[in-house]
Amino acid sequence: MPGPETLLILGGTAEARALADAAVEAFADRLKVVTSLAGRVDPASPVPGELRVGGFGGAAGLAAYLRAEDIGLVIDATHPFAAIISVNARAACNGTGVPRLTLFRPPWTPPPGLEWIEAGSLEAAAALLPGAGRRAFLTVGSGGAKAFANMPGLWFLVRLIAPPEAALPLADYAVTIGRPPFTVENERRLIREYQIDLLVTKQSGGKATEAKIVAAKEAGIPVIAVRRPDPEPGDVVITVEEALAWLERRL
Ligand SMILES: NC(=O)c1ccc[n+]([C@@H]2O[C@H](COP(=O)([O-])OP(=O)(O)OC[C@H]3O[C@@H](n4cnc5c(N)ncnc54)[C@H](OP(=O)(O)O)[C@@H]3O)[C@@H](O)[C@H]2O)c1
Incomplete structure (x- = not known):
């Protein structure tokens, strides 16, 4: 058999x-x-x-x-x-x-009332940053951070799953370590504590990382979302x- x-x-x-x-x-x-x-x-x-x-x-x-x-x-x-x-x-x-x-x-559907700005790539997202916010919550992984290098006047809160092995190529930033799933309460706290005024994310979809979208809507801050392939x-x-x-x- x-x-x-x-x-x-x-x-x-x-x-x-x-x-x-x-x-x-x-x-x-x-x-x-x-x-x-x-x-x-x-x-x-x-x-x-x-x-x-x-x-x-x-x-x-x-x-x-x-x-x-x-x-x-x-x-x-x-x-x-x-x-x-x-x-x-x-x-x-x-x-x-x-x-x-x-x-x-499936991708996330932005809730009504949330300012949702789509970008075709990480580099295009970075180009949209000046003017959109000054203190960005960057949730694009350690590999994605380099697209946001050389951006004077902008501060980043970078979320990673594990501590980075080397300094990130960003002018001014802090790192927060955490792995999905994230709660709305967690995302709300980060936005409040670090005075975040902009969220940058990949259009990943899925429940495990959706809470940041809900918290951004609540806080009234815009979201720059990189379109998925x-x-x-x-x-x-x-x-x-x-x-x-x-x-x-x-x-
Ligand atoms: N990209 C993201 O934003 C993201 C977010 C969360 C989780 N992940 C997960 O993290 C892994 C790596 O993501 P990535 O964006 O670096 O992938 P990728 O760019 O598509 O793949 C790069 C290389 O990593 C290896 N690889 C990727 N996924 C693999 C798997 N499931 N099993 C065995 N080898 C794998 C392959 O190496 P070889 O060519 O040597 O086979 C592949 O060529 C994926 O499994 C993905 O599901 C990715």
């Missing part, structure tokens, strides 16, 4: 974790669930099913991994801004014939339930 099918979840999001949880529970012996993380930060708690950590070595490395591990199904549940791994997943799955689904959480072509769903239904159809 053939063994269970193996599902590879490309993770790093709350939705990927929820999917791993639900798939382990729903399919039990019919499916082996492996989650892959890039390994930038340690997982907050044990990941359901099996875990592998670290890059594959580009699309070719991922294709080799799919073959070597006899992966039967791939769900790309990475962050909407993690574009490279998604391009690689599409290429590797196309090359090996492994069915691939993208779980792409489109998902890779192919099957796309927006909920864990839809992803489970996709799996059910293939098992």
Whole structure:
């Protein structure tokens, strides 16, 4: 009798974790669930099913991994801004014939009355800053901070998951460490304590980091949101339930 099918979840999001949880529970012996993380930060708690950590070595490395591990199904549940791994997943799955689904959480809908300014890139967001505010809450990750270098007269509160290994390339800033999910109370307190007058964020969507949008609306401060890239072509769903239904159809 053939063994269970193996599902590879490309993770790093709350939705990927929820999917791993639900798939382990729903399919039990019919499916082996492996989650892959890039390994930038340690997982907050044990990941359901099996875990592998670290890059594959580009699309070719991922294709080799799919073959070597006899992966039967791939769900790309990475962050909407993690574009490279998604391009690689599409290429590797196309090359090996492994069915691939993208779980792409919907963007946030700005609440009525919130001043919401969209930017096409981090650099475009930085160009919008002067005039929009003087004390910005910057929630674009450590890699995103460099787009905001050389901005005299602006102060930043930078939120990171872990302390930075080197000084950030910003003129004037403080760092706050925290990992999602965040509460509205937490975001309200940061805005108040640091006299924040502007929020800068990626249009990430998802519940875990939505509280800052609610708190910005409450505080009456504008939000500059960097538009997300489109998902890779192919099957796309927006909920864990839809992803489970996709799996059910293939098992
Ligand atoms: N970008 C964000 O704003 C953001 C926010 C929250 C969480 N995350 C999560 O953090 C991880 C890294 O994000 P990123 O923006 O740096 O990704 P990225 O730019 O799309 O990927 C860069 C490289 O990291 C490796 N990688 C990324 N995700 C991986 C995964 N799930 N498993 C194994 N290798 C992975 C791949 O290395 P190889 O080419 O060597 O395979 C990939 O080429 C993602 O898994 C994402 O879900 C990202």
